[in-house]
Amino acid sequence: DQQVKQNSPSLSVQEGRISILNCDYTNSMFDYFLWYKKYPAEGPTFLISISSIKDKNEDGRFTVFLNKSAKHLSLHIVPSQPGDSAVYFCAATPSNDYKLSFGAGTTVTVRA
Amino acid sequence: DTGVSQNPRHKITKRGQNVTFRCDPISEHNRLYWYRQTLGQGPEFLTYFQNEAQLEKSRLLSDRFSAERPKGSFSTLEIQRTEQGDSAMYLCASSLRTTNEKLFFGSGTQLSVL
Numbered sequence: 001d002q003q004v005k006q007n008s009p010s011l012s013v014q015e016g017r018i019s020i021l022n023c024d025y026t027n028s029m030f031d032y033f034l035w036y037k038k039y040p041a042e043g044p045t046f047l048i049s050i051s052s053i054k055d056k057n058e059d060g061r062f063t064v065f066l067n068k069s070a071k072h073l074s075l076h077i078v079p080s081q082p083g084d085s086a087v088y089f090c091a092a093t094p095s096n097d098y099k100l101s102f103g104a105g106t107t108v109t110v111r112a
Numbered sequence: 113d114t115g116v117s118q119n120p121r122h123k124i125t126k127r128g129q130n131v132t133f134r135c136d137p138i139s140e141h142n143r144l145y146w147y148r149q150t151l152g153q154g155p156e157f158l159t160y161f162q163n164e165a166q167l168e169k170s171r172l173l174s175d176r177f178s179a180e181r182p183k184g185s186f187s188t189l190e191i192q193r194t195e196q197g198d199s200a201m202y203l204c205a206s207s208l209r210t211t212n213e214k215l216f217f218g219s220g221t222q223l224s225v226l
Contacts, residue, residue, distance in 0.1 A: 004154070034214060043116070043203055043217030044155065089154050098143065098207075099168075100215065102154030 003027045004092050006103035014111050019077040021106050023090030026071065030092040034100065035064060035075050038087045047088070048075070051095070080110045114138075116218035118204050124224045125194055132190045133221045137206030144187050145215060146179055147203040148172065155203055155217075161187060194225045 005024045013019045021035075031052035036044035050057040050064045050073070057064050063076045077084055090103040117136040125131050137144050142163050147155035158177070159169045163184035173179075176194075181187040191198055201222050205215035 006154075009152075036217075041121075041219065043118075043205075043219045045217070046214040049214060091154070098145070098160055098213075099157045100155075102156070104152060104154050 002104075003030075003101045004090055004103040006090055006106050008106050009104070010107045010109070012109045012111060013080050015082060016079045019075075019080045019084065019108055019110070021075040021077075021088050021090075021108070023073045023075075023103055024071060025073075025092050025101075027092070027094075027101070028071070029094045030101070032093050032095045033064070033066060033073050034091045034093075035062075036089045036091060036102075038089065038105070044089055077108075080108075082110050082112060084108060085110045116204055116206055116216050118202075118218035118221050120221060121219065122222045122224075124226065126226050127196060128193055130190065130192045131194055131223065132188055133202055133204075133223075135187045135189070135204030135218060136185075137187070137204070138216055141206035141208050141216070142184065143207045143209070143213075144181055145205040145207075146187070146189055147205065147217075149201040149203060149220070150199075158189075158202075191223075194223075196225045199223055199225045 034049040035047040037047045038044045048062045066073045087105045089105045091100040119134045144161040146158040149155045161181040176192045179189045201220045203220045205217045207213045
């Protein structure tokens with residue numbers, strides 16, 4: 001039962017343009033959301049998070065938007081850089097829990 | 113902060129053999145997690161320790177799997193009588209708190225069962 005879904009397995013974007021990654025969830029108990037970035041042969045590294053009390057959180061080039069009514073969040077990367085080429089995982093959890101539920105990931109390729 | 117360390121990085125074994133992986137969390141983190149990731153999927157929760165106590169095991173963790181965290185420091189994950197379906201990346205993570213706390217992951221152990 002996939003509670004977190006990333007329906008786009010891959011995304012190709014030109015350097016300098018915006019990357020938009022989407023994530024949908026089904027569990028209404030989820031109220032804390034995270035994005036992780038993973039390079040080959042490395043573990044996932046935390047990128048940015050958002051609590052359900054907010055609808056936007058920004059950290060440098062990365063912004064996460066949360067639409068609770070649609071059970072949808074997105075990650076915007078502006079501008080995209082070659083070093084952003086990686087797999088991005090969306091994760092969610094109830095804030096009183098410790099288990100993260102991950103999506104299947106989106107592979108981002110930034111073209112020079 | 114030396115990060116979460118996992119050993120070995122790669123393990124190739126024959127079906128039916130036992131394997132053991134080790135995880136050293138970030139030193140001040142008292143919470144430790146094991147996840148499993150298969151190709152094309154995101155990490156899936158396996159088990160969780162708070163200090164030395166194993167507080168939850170996923171139904172993904174069959175009787176052939178056992179995890180320990182003696183003295184609340186490093187952890188081991190053992191798989192007995194390995195099967196080809198056990199082939200995956202086994203990820204360890206640690207954190208300081210449970211709520212709204214990001215997990216720090218190790219680089220994982222890639223298991224291949226032949």
